[in-house]
Amino acid sequence: MKVKCSRGQLAEAFTIASSVVPLRTTIPAITSVKLTATKEKAGGTLELACTDMEFGLKLTLPATEVKEEGTLVLPAARMSGLLREAADQDIGIDSDGNIAHIRLPDASFKIVGLDPADFPTIPTFDDRAALKVDAGDLGTMIRKTQFAVSTEVVRYALTGQLLEVKGKDIRMVASDGKRLAYIKSRSSGKNEGQKDVRVIVPTKTMNLLDKVLTDEDAFVSLNVEETQVRLKTRKAVIFSRLIEGHFPDYEAVVPANLDKKLVIPRDLLHAAVRKVSLMTTDKTRAVKFSISKGKMTLFTRTQDVGEARVELPLDYKGEEIEMVFNPDYVADYLKVVGEETVELHLKDKGSAGVFRTGKDYVYVLMPLTVSM
Amino acid sequence: MGSIAVLGADVVNKIAAGEVIERPASVVKELVENSLDAGAREIRVDVEEGGRKLVRVTDDGGGMPPDEIPLAFAPHATSKLATADDLFRVSTFGFRGEALASIGSVSRVRIASRTARGEGAEMVVENGEASTVRPAAAAPGTIVEMRNLFHSVPVRRKFLRSVEIETEHVQDTVARFAVSHPDVRFELWVDGQQRHALPPSDRRTRIGVFYGTELAEALREAETKQFHAFFAPPQYSRVSAKAIWFFLNGRFIRDRVLLRGLNEAYREMIPHGRYPVAFVFLTLPASEVDVNVHPTKVEVRFRSVWKLHDQIAATLRGKLVGSDLAVRVAPGALPQEPGQARAVVDFFTRGPGEPPVLELPTAAARPLVTTGRRVFQLHNRYLVEEVDDGLRVIDQHALHERIMLEEFRKQYAAAAIARQRLLLPAVVELSKAQRARLDDGRELLESFGIETDDFGPGAVAVRAVPALLADHDPVTLLTDFLDLTGEADPELPLLECALEFLACRAAVKFGKKLSEEEIARLLEDAAALDYSASCAHGRPTAIKLTLTDLERFFQR
Numbered sequence: 001m002k003v004k005c006s007r008g009q010l011a012e013a014f015t016i017a018s019s020v021v022p023l024r025t026t027i028p029a030i031t032s033v034k035l036t037a038t039k040e041k042a043g044g045t046l047e048l049a050c051t052d053m054e055f056g057l058k059l060t061l062p063a064t065e066v067k068e069e070g071t072l073v074l075p076a077a078r079m080s081g082l083l084r085e086a087a088d089q090d091i092g093i094d095s096d097g098n099i100a101h102i103r104l105p106d107a108s109f110k111i112v113g114l115d116p117a118d119f120p121t122i123p124t125f126d127d128r129a130a131l132k133v134d135a136g137d138l139g140t141m142i143r144k145t146q147f148a149v150s151t152e153v154v155r156y157a158l159t160g161q162l163l164e165v166k167g168k169d170i171r172m173v174a175s176d177g178k179r180l181a182y183i184k185s186r187s188s189g190k191n192e193g194q195k196d197v198r199v200i201v202p203t204k205t206m207n208l209l210d211k212v213l214t215d216e217d218a219f220v221s222l223n224v225e226e227t228q229v230r231l232k233t234r235k236a237v238i239f240s241r242l243i244e245g246h247f248p249d250y251e252a253v254v255p256a257n258l259d260k261k262l263v264i265p266r267d268l269l270h271a272a273v274r275k276v277s278l279m280t281t282d283k284t285r286a287v288k289f290s291i292s293k294g295k296m297t298l299f300t301r302t303q304d305v306g307e308a309r310v311e312l313p314l315d316y317k318g319e320e321i322e323m324v325f326n327p328d329y330v331a332d333y334l335k336v337v338g339e340e341t342v343e344l345h346l347k348d349k350g351s352a353g354v355f356r357t358g359k360d361y362v363y364v365l366m367p368l369t370v371s372m
Numbered sequence: 373m374g375s376i377a378v379l380g381a382d383v384v385n386k387i388a389a390g391e392v393i394e395r396p397a398s399v400v401k402e403l404v405e406n407s408l409d410a411g412a413r414e415i416r417v418d419v420e421e422g423g424r425k426l427v428r429v430t431d432d433g434g435g436m437p438p439d440e441i442p443l444a445f446a447p448h449a450t451s452k453l454a455t456a457d458d459l460f461r462v463s464t465f466g467f468r469g470e471a472l473a474s475i476g477s478v479s480r481v482r483i484a485s486r487t488a489r490g491e492g493a494e495m496v497v498e499n500g501e502a503s504t505v506r507p508a509a510a511a512p513g514t515i516v517e518m519r520n521l522f523h524s525v526p527v528r529r530k531f532l533r534s535v536e537i538e539t540e541h542v543q544d545t546v547a548r549f550a551v552s553h554p555d556v557r558f559e560l561w562v563d564g565q566q567r568h569a570l571p572p573s574d575r576r577t578r579i580g581v582f583y584g585t586e587l588a589e590a591l592r593e594a595e596t597k598q599f600h601a602f603f604a605p606p607q608y609s610r611v612s613a614k615a616i617w618f619f620l621n622g623r624f625i626r627d628r629v630l631l632r633g634l635n636e637a638y639r640e641m642i643p644h645g646r647y648p649v650a651f652v653f654l655t656l657p658a659s660e661v662d663v664n665v666h667p668t669k670v671e672v673r674f675r676s677v678w679k680l681h682d683q684i685a686a687t688l689r690g691k692l693v694g695s696d697l698a699v700r701v702a703p704g705a706l707p708q709e710p711g712q713a714r715a716v717v718d719f720f721t722r723g724p725g726e727p728p729v730l731e732l733p734t735a736a737a738r739p740l741v742t743t744g745r746r747v748f749q750l751h752n753r754y755l756v757e758e759v760d761d762g763l764r765v766i767d768q769h770a771l772h773e774r775i776m777l778e779e780f781r782k783q784y785a786a787a788a789i790a791r792q793r794l795l796l797p798a799v800v801e802l803s804k805a806q807r808a809r810l811d812d813g814r815e816l817l818e819s820f821g822i823e824t825d826d827f828g829p830g831a832v833a834v835r836a837v838p839a840l841l842a843d844h845d846p847v848t849l850l851t852d853f854l855d856l857t858g859e860a861d862p863e864l865p866l867l868e869c870a871l872e873f874l875a876c877r878a879a880v881k882f883g884k885k886l887s888e889e890e891i892a893r894l895l896e897d898a899a900a901l902d903y904s905a906s907c908a909h910g911r912p913t914a915i916k917l918t919l920t921d922l923e924r925f926f927q928r
Contacts, residue, residue: 154845155798177796178842248796282893283779283840286790303782304900326792326839352795368839370790 001070001095003037005046005063010091011083013048013059014076016211021076022052033076034119035093039066049122050076055205056122058237059212064090072100073114082109125230125237130221131194133170135213135233137185138220140338141172142210144183144361147332149203150176157245160200165222167196173250174203179329179365180253197224200247205229205240212236254364255352258345260318262291266342270334272298272310277327279308286368287327291346292320300327301372323349324368333363393474396423396521397541402475403516404549407431408556408622410514413572416559417546422538424521432513436485438493438505444472444483445497472516476500479521485514543567547582548617548624551651554578576602579651583615587649594687598680603634603650603688606641606905607912615649620661622653625672633681637688640777640872641903643910652684693903747895752885757895762918768894769882770907775897776840777875777908784820784871790839791821797833798846800824806854813857816866820874822850840878849877872908879907 017033034049044066048059072095082102083091092103098116102109142161150158155177164171171184209220209231221232224242231238276287276298284305290297296314301307323346334342339357346353355363393399400417407415410433420426436444475481476497486492492510496503539562546568550558554575560568570581579602580588591602616634618625630652638648662673674680747757755766783789802810810817810832814824821838834846841849856873857866880886886894898904898913906912 152843152845154848175796176843177794177798177846178792180795253795283776284783284790285839303786324790326842350793352793364795366793366795368790368792369836370839371788 001035001037001072001093002066002068003044003046003063003094004065004090004092005061007083007086007088007091009061010046011080011086013061014080014083016059016208017048017050017057018076018080019211020050020052020055020057020208027053028075029073029114029118029120031076032073032114032119033079034116035072035074037063037066037069037071037093039069044069049119051120051122053120055202055240056238057208057212058122060235070095071116072098073116073119074100074111075113078111082111122237123228123230123239125221125232125239126223127221127232130223130232131165131197132219132221133165133187134185135217135220137170137187139210139213141170141183141185142206144336144338145172145174145181146203146206147336148174148176148179148181148363152176157200157243157247160202160243161206162247162250163197163199163201165194165197173247175248175250175253179363180250181333182250182254182362182364184360197222199224199229200243200245201229202240202243205231205238208238209233212238254362255347255354258347258351258354260291260321260346262296262314262316262344262346263341264296264312264314264344266334266337266340268312269296269342270331272296272312273327273331273334276300276308276310277331279306280327281305285326285328286324286370286372287330288372289323289325290320291316291318291322293317299372321346321349323353324370324372325353325365326368329365333365337361337363393478393521395541396427396538397545399423399427399475399518399521400429400542400545402472403427403429403518404546405623406472406516407433407514408549408553410434412513412556414557414559415549416561417542418561419539419542420563422535423542424535424538426517426519427521427542428515428517430513430515432511435487435490435510435513437487437490438507441483441485441493441495441505442502445476445481445495445502475518476502480519482517482519483514484508484510484517486510486512488512548619550581551575551578551617552619552622552624552653575600575651575653583649591651592688592691594691596683596687598656598683599652599654601650601652601684601688603637603652603692604648606638606648606692606910608649609638609642609646609910610649611646613647616647617651618654619652620654620656620663620672621658623663623669626670627672627674627677629674629677629681630684633684634688636681636685637692638910639689640908641692641906641910646910650688654680692905747891749886749891752883755886755891755894759916762916762921764914764916766895766914767882767907767912768884768886769879770911771898771904771913772894773875773879773907773909774904774913775894775901776878777871778901779840780820780838780871780874780878784867787819789819789821791823791836792839792842793836794834794846797825797827797835798850799827799831799833800847800850801831802851802854805858806851809854809857810850813854813866813870816870817850817853820870822846822853824850838874838878841874844877852877875908 014033021031021033030050030052032050036047036049038045038047044063045060046063046066048057048061050057072093086104087106089105094101094103098113100109100111100113102111145161149161153159158175158177162171162173164173165187168187169184170187171182173180173182175181212233212235213220214233214235217233223230227242227244229240229242231240273287277300279300279302280286281302284302286300288299290299291314294314294316296312296316298310298312299308333355337355337357341357343356344353345356349367350369352364352366355365393402396419400419400423404415404417407429410431412431412433414432416430418426418428418430472481472483477500480496480498482494482496484492484494492508493505494508494510495505542562543560546558546560549556550568550570554577555572557572558568558570559566568581570578576588576591579591587604587608590608591604594601594603613631616631618627618630634648634650634652642648656674660675663669747755749768750756750765753768755768757764757766780789807830810824817824821836822834823836824832824834827833832850834850837844837846837849853870853873857869880890880894904913
């Protein structure tokens with residue numbers, strides 16, 4: 001192999017690859033990245049592949065020049081470090097058997113790599129069977145639901161995001177049992193004749209997809225094969241195992257008939273939540289939201305810490321109501337919601353509250369019960 | 373005469389002997405008590421074959437004139453009680469006068485005695501048959517020699533344990549006297565070999581003889597009008613209560629209530645099933661206590677035992693809570709296994725700037741600015757912190773568990789345990805046993821924030837969990853709790869059990885990487901507590917290595 005490529009692009013690709021390779025393992029091959037140089041008419045490409053066996057990534061980047069095609073398997077961490085230190089110019093990579101010679105303008109390295117034959121095979125992507133989903137929507141959907149994913153491994157099905165494709169409708173749902181985020185969009189792609197998809201994708205996979213998506217991506221192609229999902233963007237192919245298990249029926253969880261509706265400017269509410277949170281601790285995360293005519297008052301009191309009261313004006317004429325929420329749960333939503341105003345629908349202090357922006361993005365959260 | 377026979381004196385004595393003399397160590401106890409009553413300053417105890425063959429106690433006490441020697445063997449004859457009133461004001465030891473009579477009835481006893489100015493004399497009693505008193509050469513004081521214990525009572529002889537075990541009992545008995553009478557010189561000879569020779573000293577030194585100087589030096593001290601206590605920091609706890617000694621007016625006693633008070637002082641500092649090490653010397657006026665409950669006088673009756681219980685619990689706990697209880701690591705106690713020892717040495721010897729020998733995550737090894745002291749996380753398990761006089765290694769889970777325990781306790785006391793309601797109620801299938809325990813504990817569970825509803829036959833739905841545990845799986849939370857209450861120490865109140873359980877669950881896991889902020893908060897929270905030296909289950913939260921320890925270790 002004999003290639004030249006941009007340090008910046010290669011460094012970025014290695015950073016992404018480093019998030020895939022496991023930190024601790026007894027298999028050296030999977031802490032490595034496989035580099036494959038391919039000649040094309042104008043220059044060529046360099047492909048990075050890495051995997052932790054359950055989860056893998058192939059990233060393609062343009063090479064400035066491919067003089068000789070070839071393959072190298074190099075340690076991910078060492079390469080990342082080297083690329084971070086290098087000056088921002090083209091770098092040259094030549095292979096000599098399994099040894100890589102890296103040429104920088106002011107330095108040169110010899111890195112002992114592994115035999116490419118020892119590197120696990122990464123499945124290929126079958127374009128013909130793929131569903132196409134609008135890339136922009138998918139990125140937004142990931143970001144708008146990810147925060148509600150459970151970190152508790154025992155309720156395993158909740159550690160991923162549910163992805164549903166039904167005709168043109170795409171839905172993504174995440175819940176940790178205390179709250180649930182649901183978002184829907186319509187695909188503009190042609191998916192006629194394709195089977196519906198309902199899978200739980202590990203949040204790590206979704207994260208990686210969000211990371212590799214660029215503005216140039218119009219679509220993400222998606223293949224589901226038994227227990228695996230494969231996702232393809234212009235630059236990247238991700239394959240990942242799916243989470244097996246039963247994802248709860250989200251439609252049943254979103255309560256109907258909430259008689260109290262508030263319309264709140266997002267920034268004001270977000271600022272109020274941040275302010276009042278200052279007087280909570282990690283052990284007592286509870287804020288009382290008192291809603292009365294024309295205003296909402298946020299209040300918290302923590303023994304040995306202090307208390308906080310923040311008021312914000314509100315166009316509200318309904319019945320008075322008091323709710324206690326974990327302020328983090330509210331802030332998580334406000335951080336990603338995007339729209340200028342949000343609706344909050346409530347019933348009583350023991351029932352779920354529902355944040356909405358339009359029909360297609362819903363966030364349900366359960367209150368806390370505590371005397372304060 | 374009817375058919376009821378009056379028992380002969382020898383039989384009475386044999387029966388009484390069974391109560392007083394269970395084993396050679398009981399003989400030692402009775403004889404040493406007599407010696408102390410006689411004002412001895414030096415007492416020598418000899419035993420052979422665990423005391424079966426020989427028990428001899430030699431003292432330099434007042435001695436007896438020849439004509440009083442036979443009285444020593446007469447039951448209920450004693451020089452120490454004059455009237456029945458005196459019985460309630462006893463502060464000497466062998467007042468019941470049964471001792472020698474009993475011993476004489478089950479073995480061969482020779483007694484030789486001389487007062488300071490009188491003539492020496494001796495007398496032998498074998499299986500209750502007394503010889504005449506003969507003049508004999510004797511030093512001032514008394515020698516009582518017992519041979520062939522239970523020779524005439526084969527039934528009891530069978531019950532004697534091995535020589536080693538009986539010797540241990542003798543040693544324990546002597547140790548108790550030595551500790552309670554540090555001003556008296558004691559010698560213990562076993563099978564002709566000197567085992568202990570203890571010059572007059574103080575209680576702490578004497579404890580050190582039997583429990584090691586390290587423990588003796590570590591003992592805390594508390595003194596009130598009623599008692600003087602030496603008690604070890606929690607990490608010296610043991611699997612039995614054998615190292616808990618109570619003395620009442622110099623006499624070793626056992627008392628369940630006082631033992632409970634002591635355990636109360638160490639509550640949560642010591643794991644369940646382990647016991648503290650403590651030596652409590654009670655000084656009470658004779659009117660406060662009745663020692664005539666049992667012939668061996670090991671059990672007594674206090675007039676107000678619960679007051680004492682509370683005093684002991686409160687005084688000792690106060691001292692324990694108020695002091696630095698981080699377990700000290702003595703250099704000698706560092707791991708001896710070569711690999712481990714090597715790692716420890718490498719770790720502590722590496723200079724600043726040198727790469728760590730242990731695989732420390734570099735990011736975590738950065739100094740922590742927030743506390744003004746350097747702290748780093750070791751293998752995602754421990755925090756190593758620089759402290760004034762050395763370093764401390766903290767078990768992150770144990771310390772956080774203690775913090776959470778106090779937090780739960782505080783919230784529970786204020787009836788302010790915040791609960792997170794669940795959007796997706798967790799359905800739990802329960803076994804019959806679990807179901808029964810749930811019915812028992814449901815109210816308590818609810819007061820902690822675990823709310824359940826029936827959900828068809830054999831199942832319940834968890835509707836809410838404590839907010840502090842909102843990130844935990846509700847199903848495991850409930851089932852683990854129910855299983856735990858099934859196995860819990862029945863003495864432990866369910867409330868305590870629940871608090872400990874929740875604290876353990878809410879605490880950061882061993883193996884979890886902590887951010888610098890989390891580390892700082894953990895240490896700050898711990899610093900704000902009155903007591904943080906052990907986790908909810910009583911395991912220590914930290915060990916300490918002082919600079920002095922390090923210097924000793926490196927032989928500087």
